[in-house]
Amino acid sequence: MASIAVSPLVLKDVTLTLGANGYEKHVSSVTFTPKASTISWQGLNPTSKFTDVSSAEWTCVLEYVQDWDTTNSLSKYLFANEGTSVAATFKPKSGGTPSFAANLVITPGAIGGKVNTFATTTVTLGSDKPVLS
DSSP: OOOOOOOOOOOOOHHHHETTEEEETTTEEEEEEEEEEEEEEEETTTTOOOEOOOOOOOEEEEEEEEOOOSOOOHHHHHTTTOOOOOEEEEEEBBBSSSSSSEEEOOOOOOOOOOOTSSOOOEEEEEOOEEEEE
């Protein structure tokens, strides 16, 4: 058995584009997550048992700081484009590889927050399976 080397990923110089705009200055976290369910079927005979996994459904979770003053801010973009699909690219290392491309369905994020802190929020966007390049 081969011992596979590892090169841990640290997110510190990331690129995130939604459509034609780069939002890496607005976002503190990007997470694409698949969710699949285990499905089973049991026949009347004890040996007639089958288990499989459903196709994964993907989401993209963005944690970001709210900005309602800047033209084209992520807050305004999400608010104005609810329900639309947009091409997105996530590069964990700016200028390097890998790169992940997906189509995201826009949902607006929360508005407001706690006093005396930056108004941050999290939004979950629908996604197709990201393409690794």
